[in-house]
Amino acid sequence: MNKRHLLKTSVAAIALTLMGAVQAQTTPIKFQLDWRFEGPSALFLTPVAKGYFKDAKLDVTVDAGNGSGGTVTRVASGAYDMGFADLAALMEFHANNPDAPNKPVAVMMVYNDTPASVMALKKSGIKTPADLNGKKLGAPVFDAGRRAFPIFSKANNISGVNWTAMDPPLRETMLVRGDVDAITGFTFTSLLNLEARGIKAADVVVLPYPSYGVKLYGNVIIASPKMIKDNPAAVKAFLAAFAKGAKLVIADPAAAIADVKARDGIVNVELETRRLKLAIDTVINSANARSEGFGQVNGPRLSLMASQVSDAFNTKNRVDADAVWNGAFLPSKAELDVLPKK
Secondary structure (H helix, E strand, C coil): CCHHHHHHHHHHHHHHHHHHHHHHHCEEEEEECCCCCCHHHHHHHHHHHCCHHHHCCEEEEEECCCCHHHHHHHHHHCCCCEEEEEHHHHHHHHHHCCCCCCCCEEEEECCCCCCEEEEEEHHHCCCCHHHHCCCEEECCCCCHHHHCHHHHHHHHCCCCCEEECCCHHHHHHHHHHCCCCEEEEEHHHHHHHHHHCCCCHHHEEEEEHHHHCCCCCCEEEEECHHHHHHCHHHHHHHHHHHHHHHHHHHHCHHHHHHHHHHHCCCCCHHHHHHHHHHHHHHHHCCHHHHHHCCCCCCHHHHHHHHHHHHHHCCCCCCCCHHHHECCCCCCCCCCCCCCCCC
16 A cells, blocks of 8 residues: 555545544434424424524424423423423423423523414304303313413403313314304414314404413423533524524514425415414514513513412422523523514
């Protein structure tokens, strides 16, 4: 073997070693959404598509979910490192599983207001929360709005409600058929699902929880304690890359839907663009979000929610607000400046 060949071999070996070192520095993160691939999932799919996570030395895989409760459980089990879930579901898990070794924690606020609402058809005569007294309401048993309904009913003196349970795909269909008088659900999910079933938005009465005395937070990014302990830098990098992507999505929702379509080819682009815009307008770029700052929480409001969830969900233990939230990994103020200026 001549010297030139030896030199080439050595250079190739060094290059392979360096490549291995770079790959070794890339942290894989399995991320679980709260629901299927719809408009709002662009918040996570766009930073993947734009390479923001990759630039942060993260190998992020985003999977669809089937409810916040499932997301919390899967992150707790170690099947996923991080996820997107309703804060109330996270609080419930903490309070009902005090001995769980791996209780996920919230590391960033995304839906500053709960998207939950009560929806009814105008022809039902329901116009205000008081009109729900004695009515038949429908929702899946795990629906965030149904779980939190005791808080809504207490704030609005509602009583005598009868519940009907169903699988999620049947919720809006049963309302249209008249099997129930009203439903609970995320506004940007159920309102557009009703339209898909031939109901005009103008014929739907929407009673958003935040507009009727319910100050609950909505969805948060959660992380497993193991992830936080073993690789805090990766958690911080994830949130910074997410914020960068969120700014892009909020500024141009229509463009962001292409990233959802690329992930799930059957999505209706027009419908999901509207769904994403509705989510941005109602729970991401809300008055509370602008007041508290994107990604952040207000201490007293968090404590109030912990108390309300403890009562409404009848948890084994009281929810400890300090145990469910860790804001130590939030990006800088400049990086969190993602909401459009009014």
